[in-house]
Amino acid sequence: MIPAAVDYVRADSAEAAIAALAEAGDEAKLLAGGQSLVPLMRLRLATPSVLVDIGRLDGLAGISVDGDTVGIGALTTHSALEHSADLAAACPLLAHVAAQVGDPAVRHRGTLGGSLAHADPASDLPAAVLALGGTLVATGPGGSREIAATDFFTGFLESVLGPDELLTEVRVPVSTGGWCYQKFNRRAQDWAIVGVVVAEGGAGVALVNMGSTPMRAAGVEAAVAAGASAGDAASAAADGTEPPTDNNADGDYRAHLARVLTERALVAAGA
Amino acid sequence: MEVSVTVNGTARSADVELRTLLVHYLRDVLGLTGTNVGCDTSSCGACTVLVDGRSAKSCTLLAVQVDGADVTTIEGLAGPDGLHPMQQAFHECHALQCGYCTPGMVMAAVSLVDEYDDLDAAGVRVGLEGNLCRCTGYQNIVAAVLAVGE
Ligand SMILES: Cc1cc2nc3c(=O)[nH]c(=O)nc-3n(C[C@H](O)[C@H](O)[C@H](O)COP(=O)(O)OP(=O)(O)OC[C@H]3O[C@@H](n4cnc5c(N)ncnc54)[C@H](O)[C@@H]3O)c2cc1C
Numbered sequence A: 001m002i003p004a005a006v007d008y009v010r011a012d013s014a015e016a017a018i019a020a021l022a023e024a025g026d027e028a029k030l031l032a033g034g035q036s037l038v039p040l041m042r043l044r045l046a047t048p049s050v051l052v053d054i055g056r057l058d059g060l061a062g063i064s065v066d067g068d069t070v071g072i073g074a075l076t077t078h079s080a081l082e083h084s085a086d087l088a089a090a091c092p093l094l095a096h097v098a099a100q101v102g103d104p105a106v107r108h109r110g111t112l113g114g115s116l117a118h119a120d121p122a123s124d125l126p127a128a129v130l131a132l133g134g135t136l137v138a139t140g141p142g143g144s145r146e147i148a149a150t151d152f153f154t155g156f157l158e159s160v161l162g163p164d165e166l167l168t169e170v171r172v173p174v175s176t177g178g179w180c181y182q183k184f185n186r187r188a189q190d191w192a193i194v195g196v197v198v199a200e201g202g203a204g205v206a207l208v209n210m211g212s213t214p215m216r217a218a219g220v221e222a223a224v225a226a227g228a229s230a231g232d233a234a235s236a237a238a239d240g241t242e243p244p245t246d247n248n249a250d251g252d253y254r255a256h257l258a259r260v261l262t263e264r265a266l267v268a269a270g271a
Numbered sequence B: 001m002e003v004s005v006t007v008n009g010t011a012r013s014a015d016v017e018l019r020t021l022l023v024h025y026l027r028d029v030l031g032l033t034g035t036n037v038g039c040d041t042s043s044c045g046a047c048t049v050l051v052d053g054r055s056a057k058s059c060t061l062l063a064v065q066v067d068g069a070d071v072t073t074i075e076g077l078a079g080p081d082g083l084h085p086m087q088q089a090f091h092e093c094h095a096l097q098c099g100y101c102t103p104g105m106v107m108a109a110v111s112l113v114d115e116y117d118d119l120d121a122a123g124v125r126v127g128l129e130g131n132l133c134r135c136t137g138y139q140n141i142v143a144a145v146l147a148v149g150e
C-alpha cells in the first residue's frame, strides 16, 4: 500500500529537529532509517502528519571509545555497528547483535537510535543495550538528559521519550566479560520468537519478546551473582514475565525457550 | 517536493508527492520497471536497489530520503562490454526461473560480495535472507554468487 499523505521537514541539526517537532505537534514523527516507520506507514498503522527527517544528521552517527565508555551516535546504522573495528574491540556483543538484525538491506538503513526509540520488545538491540547496562542520551527543548536503559522502556512501543525529544547518543561500558546472544527464530530475516542476551559473564541478562517491553532477567542476574550454576540460574529466566501468545508460539513455550536459551547463553558466556 | 537522484549515472529530477516510495519513483516516474514489487511487508527483496553502493529495499524508503543520492537499479548494471559479472553468473548458473525475484536478487548479491570478504555458501544464504525466491530453491543462486564472490 502507499502511505497516507504526509508533510516533510528535513532537519539539518538536532536543534532544528526539536524545533520542528515542537512546531508540528503531537502527530509529528521523527524519521531516521525508516526501517520500522515506513513499513508501518505503508500498512497505514502509522499516519503521521509530518515527518521530521533526521537521516542526514551525520554528526549523530559514529562510534567513539573514551576511557571505559563507548559512545554511539543515535544515527549509527546497524551495518556500521556490525563492521566497526572499534566496537568489535570495545563491545563485541553489540557488534554481533547488530549483525543479527533483519537482513543486510535493513541494516544499511536502520539505526541504533531508531531501534531503541521504536521500543519493540521483539527487537534485538534494545535487549543488548539493557544487558550491557547502557545509558541513553535524549535531547529536547530544555537540553539533554541521560536515561538509564533500565528506565527507558515503559510499554509496548512506548518509552519515556517526550514528543519533542530525540535520542542523540547511546553509551555502553567497555565490555570485557563473556557474552552471548541466543536468537531463536524459524524463518530467515525474522524477529526473534525469543532472544536472550548475556553480557559481562552473566552480570547482565536481558530478554527479547518475553513481554510488552524488552526487559532484564533480574532473577537470573541475582542467581549468577550468588554463584548458582548456569542451569539453576536459567530456571529463573521466565520469572515475572508475561510472554505473548501469537502465531509463532504460545506463552508457555516462550517461557520454556527463555529458560533453555538462557542456559545456553550463560554457558557460552562462561557464567 | 522536487526529488533529485542520480540514477544509473544520470541525474534525474521530478516533483513528487512526499509519500512517494522510492520504488514508485523509479517505476512510475522514471519508467524503470526492472525493479519489482513483490510484497507489502518489506520482506521479499524484489525491490532491492543500490543506494550509494549498498543494497536497500526501495519499497521501504521514501523517495525524499534519497534525494541527492546515487541509485543503481538492475537497468544500470550492464556496461558497454555486456552483462555485469553477477548477471553473467546468474545466466551461466541458471540462477533464475520465472525471473521475478531476479533483479532484486542480483542487486542484493552485488552489494553482498562487495560488503563481505571470504563468503562461503552459508554466508551467501544468510546474506541473501532478505530476498525471497519462490522458484529456484536458491541452490543455483548461491552457486552464482559464489562464482563471483570467491
Ligand atoms: C524486513 C525487516 C526485518 C527486520 N528485522 C529485524 C530484526 O530481526 N530485529 C530487529 O531488532 N529489528 C528488525 N527490523 C527493524 C529494524 O531494526 C529498524 O531499523 C529499527 O527498528 C528502526 O530504526 P530506523 O532508524 O529505521 O527507525 P525509523 O523507522 O526511522 O523510526 C522508528 C521509530 O523511532 C523513532 N525514532 C527514530 N530515530 C529516533 C531518534 N534518534 N530519537 C527519537 N526517536 C527516534 C521514529 O519516530 C519512529 O517512531 C527489521 C525491519 C525490516 C524492514
Ligand code: FES
Binding pocket: B036, B037, B038, B039, B040, B041, B042, B043, B044, B045, B046, B047, B048, B057, B058, B059, B060
Ligand atoms: S517489495 Fe517486498 S521487500 Fe520491497
Ligand code: FES
Binding pocket: B095, B096, B097, B098, B099, B100, B101, B102, B132, B133, B134, B135, B136
Ligand atoms: S526465479 Fe521465480 S521467484 Fe525467483
